[in-house]
Amino acid sequence: MVRVSDIGELELLQWLYERLGNQPILQSLNLLTDVGDDAAVIKLSPTISLVVTTDALIEDVHFRCEWASAMDIGWKALAVNVSDLAAMFAEPIGAVVSIALPESTPVTWVQEFYDGILKFASTANIAIVGGDTVRSPRGIAITVTAFGNNPHVIPKRSNAQVGDMIVVTGTLGDSALGLRALSHGQMDALECNALRDVIQRHLQPQPRWREGLVARAMECCKCAIDISDGLVMDLDHIAQMSQVVIELWLDCIPISEAARKVAEQLRCSALETALYGGEDYELLMAIPEACVTHLCDEIHTRCGTQCTIIGRVLEGPAGIYGITPDGKRIRLHGGYEHFKAEPAQSAIPPLTMQ
C-alpha cells in the first residue's frame, strides 16, 4: 500500500489540483486564480473579488508549546493567512478560527490564544467573525480561513515577465534563525537583543498586507507571492509558473544586523538561511523596470518598509540562479515537502555549483 510519506506532498497535490481543476462547476464560477494558488479569488460582483485562503497549524509540526506562548500561536495562526491575502494585494475583511483542543488544555491557554488572534486582528484591520471549537483526543490543531477583497488586478505567480525586477520587502532569514535558536534551546543567550529580535520574527510575523495595497494602487506589479517556503522555493514557484529564469544577486539579499549576529553565534550562514529558511512572510514581487523605483519609494514612504531589488527575470528554461559577488553563476535548488521531511528550517540544503 502506498502511503503519503512514500509519494510526498508535491505528487499528492499534483493529483489533487488535477481533480479540483476538473470540477464542472468551475465553468460557471468566476474564479480568477488557478486551483493550487495560495489563495482563491472569486469575482462576485464588479466591486467584490473575494480572496479566500486557509492554513492549518498542527501542534509539534507547525508550533511547539514549549517554544511559543499561546499568544504567539494565536497571532501567527492568523498572520500567516493574512500574508496570503497580502500576496493577492487584498484588503483583509474577516476570518474564522477552528481549533481542536485536548480536554486537558488550561483555560488560560485558550484565552491567551484568542488574545493573540485578536491582537494581530486589530493590527491588520480584520474581524474574527466565527469559528468552531472542538475536542481533540491528541494535540492541538488550528485552522484559520481568512478572506479579503481585491476588485482590481490580481497578482499571479504566472505573471512574471522577462525584464521584470525582483523585489522583496524587509529582511530575510530572521524567522528561520529564530526557530533555529529556539530549537537549540540556548535560553541564556536570550539576553542578547539580536536573538530576541529573530525569535520575535519567528513567533509574531508581520505580514505585508499594507505594502500589498500600496503596490495594488500603483497598478504596475502583476506578479507577487509571500515568502513562506523560503526565498528560493517561492521564487521557483514563480519561475515554474511563468516559465522564466530568475537571476538572484546574492550580495543584494537583505539580511538584518540581528540575523548576521545570530547566524555567527549559531555558526551557520546568514545568506543560506535567507535563501532557504522560510517563514519570512515578506512580499516577493516581479515588477517592470520602468516603475520599480517608484513602487519601492511609495512602499517606503507609506509603510516605512524598506524594499530591495534582489534580481531580475530572464528568458530561458525555468530555474533560479544566484550571482555571487565575484560574478559566478550558481544554480539554486531547495524546498520543503510536508510529508517527506522535517521543515526545511532544520535541513537547509547546501548551495550547489552548476
Added chain:
Amino acid sequence: MVRVSDIGELELLQWLYERLGNQPILQSLNLLTDVGDDAAVIKLSPTISLVVTTDALIEDVHFRCEWASAMDIGWKALAVNVSDLAAMFAEPIGAVVSIALPESTPVTWVQEFYDGILKFASTANIAIVGGDTVRSPRGIAITVTAFGNNPHVIPKRSNAQVGDMIVVTGTLGDSALGLRALSHGQMDALECNALRDVIQRHLQPQPRWREGLVARAMECCKCAIDISDGLVMDLDHIAQMSQVVIELWLDCIPISEAARKVAEQLRCSALETALYGGEDYELLMAIPEACVTHLCDEIHTRCGTQCTIIGRVLEGPAGIYGITPDGKRIRLHGGYEHFKAEPAQSAIPPLTMQ
C-alpha cells in the same frame, strides 16, 4: 489550574463570544449576524451578503475510520458546512478544505476522501476552490470552511415570534440510530434495508440548502436553524435567543419507518432519539401561521421534501415543552458539550416530567 474539561464548552464559548463581540472593527463591518451564530453574514454590497461557516471534524471524535469510508468522511465534512449555509438560506458558492494527515495514511484514502468531497460538492453546486494539506503527528483533522450568498433577509435564531409554527424537513433520529448501529458493531444485521438507510443518513447526510432557497424566495420565514446538536437542543437555541416558549407536539415528530424498525432492533426509543439524537442536518424553521401551509407545499413541490409542523411558539420564559398524545406537558432538556462528555448520541438524556 482550570482545564477546558472542568468548565465545558458553553462557559468557554460564553467568554469567547464576549471577547469577539468587543472587537472595535465590528463597528465598521456590516455584520448581519451575532458572533456565536453558526454562520457569519457580512454585507459586502447590495447584491452580496457573504455567508461564512466553518466546521472541524476530528478523527475519533467526529468520525471513526472503522465505521466510515474515506468517501463518507469527505462527503460529510463538506455536507455539515453546507447545512450551516442552508440554515442561513444561502446559495452555496465555494469551500476550502484543510486536512492534517499522518504520514502513514494510504494515498488511496486521501484520494477517496477528496472524491467524497467532490461528489457532495457536485450535488450541492459548490466549488472546492482551495485548501491546505499538512502533516499530522497524530490522527486526521479536517476543517472545511464554506461560503455562500444571501442578499435577502437572513433568518436568525433570535427571530422566532409568538404565534409562529415550528416546521421541520424530512425525518429525525435516523442519523443517531445509524451511529448507534455502527457503534454496536452489528455488521450481520447490515443486510436489513432499514439499518442500511439509517447508517446512510449518518454517513452521508443530505443538507437542505435547496429547501432553504425555496423558503427564502417565499420571504415569510425569518427564523431557521439546521439540526446538528439534536432537535430539542437546537430548538432551545431558538427559545433562548428569541426568549420564547416552544411547545413540541410529540406525536407529530416525523420518524421514518426505517428509524422505527432499527430503534426496535436496538431496543431504544425512536422518539427520544428523534428528540435528542443530533446530526439530522434537517432544516428547523419558525414560520408565521398565515404562510406555513403554503411554504410547506412549495418545498414539497419544488424539492420533493416533506415538511412537518411539529409545534408552535408561545409566550413565556425561554424553554421547550413536549405535549404527549394524552395531553401531558413535559419539560424537555438536553444537550451536548464537546469537552464535558462523549457525543450526545451515545448518552441520550431521559425525558423528565415537569
